[in-house]
Amino acid sequence: MWERVYSILLKEFLQVLRDPRMKAVIFLTPIIQLLIFGYAVTTDVKNIATAVYDLDQTPRSRELISRFFASGYFKPKEYVTHVTRIRDLMDQGKISAAIQINKCFAARLAAQEKVAIQMIVDGTDSNTATVVMSYAAKIVSKYNQGLVVEAIGLPIGASPSKGIDLQSRTWFNINLESRMFYVPGVVALIGMLITLMLTSMAVVREREIGTMEQLLVTPIRPAELIIGKTLPFAIIGFFDVALITIVALLWFEVPIEGSLLLLFVATGLFLMSTLGTGLFISTISSTQQQAMMSTFFFYFPAVLLSGFMFPIANMPVAVQWITYVNPLRYFLVVIRGIFLKGVGAEILWPQMLAMGAIGTMVLILSSLRFSKRLE
Known part of the structure; x- marks a missing residue:
């Protein structure tokens, strides 16, 4: 019995260590997380x-x-x-x-x-x-x-x-209730996690069960395949954001002072980047396990460097520059501005422009890489 257990254990270790991507996730991810926690995460309020x-x-x-x-x-x-x-x-x-x-x-x-x-x-x-x-x-x-x-x-x-x-x-928060700050942020975090995970794992699952090859022999073009793969998860992302917003309103009693239409426009711009990142993860992952681990590799640094828990102004200047390429940073500003401040597009347009630019770039690059993998 123990010999068989040892054989399986050895096989799993060898499979992991033979995969450079899995080695990067195992050894590189803890170091990156440690650096982020050590330098960026602080409860001190300054500047x-x-x-x-x-x-x-x-x-x-x-x-x-x-x-x-x-x-x-x-x-x-x-x-x-x-x-x-x-x-x-x-x-x-x-x-x-x-x-x-x-x-x-x-x-x-x-x-x-x-x-x-x-x-x-x-x-x-x-x-x-x-x-x-x-x-x-x-x-x-x-x-x-x-x-x-x-x-x-x-x-x-x-x-x-x-x-x-x-x-x-x-x-904006007269009674200084922490839920007023965190609940709108959770809307963004859940929308990001769901779309990242579903997009990355769905494509890899097709490859694992062998149905991707069947799709490739059909007359469908790569662009059509990409749209068909990402659009359902975009719809799911909108649904989740709407669902959590309703819960925030009815259960947590967090008011929405601004425009719901603006909120969903901003959500669409934000989901462009998360869907693109999920598509990119699918091109570097061979199994669903790899896709899951890679998703969290992208997700946790994005959360820590977004201002969700810790003010960006408290982070070192070098880390603050890194946050400018994080779409979650901009979406949190937008969603809190709409929920708590009631501000409109005339105030939030720089954040929405940044999300649109990042989302377009990520989606184009990921689509090109995905198309290349199909070929």
Whole structure:
């Protein structure tokens, strides 16, 4: 009995080690995953893109603003001249926070009065928003301590300033509920996984059971075969996205503030890249097992480098550049913008253009390779 078990065990090992692609999956994948987890995955929140709306324009207000940017947590993005510009920047995802200082800030501090400043935070990512507000509270607290120290030098009988009152305001996710951030992202992730897996394994299955040869002797052309193979999975992808969206609305009570039509147009652009990648996987896989492993080889790095769990701004610059070729990065911006912010194509067109370009390129290259394999 054990001899037969050993023979089967040895045979399986030899089959795996003789296949260069399987060796790459076994040995290369863990290294790539380790590098991604080691460098890209971090829960630290830093380099928070911040807009400044300073109506006071005094040395005192500029000093407080400099405290925010000297902390290393906040990064100046733009000094705005109107509050509507803050909304525009936040809709476009260019800022995650904004500081508003009203007029008479310095004068009221000099008069030992309590002064309020406003911190506006993008609440689509509830975890990040909570951390941002805690950073702001810490900076203001230290600034208030400095005001107390200054008060020691005041004339006898003078009262120290009552300090600054930080008033935080959250947009898009008022209650900072994490499901508002993650549920729209899950819609994208499931759509990607389903189409990747089905496309890659379906073609390989045809090859395994021998029906691919039967298809090749028919008068069907390669382009027709590719369309016939990918179109059903595109329909399934749309169906899954629609199904999960309904569950998000009814079960998780995540609102859709934007256009459903725009959501499905963006989904179509995104599925172009996932179907193309699935088609490519089918050309480098000989068995369904290989196709499955190769699918996860593409899937997990795409998720980790998309901003689904960890802000891209927190990743090293070199890793941030890699994320620009990841279509999931753009789809997450689009789907969260439609669900939570209610923004339209006038804001999301750069992401949709990027998805369309990446999807077209991947689909063309994969189709050419698939056609070559058929020949």
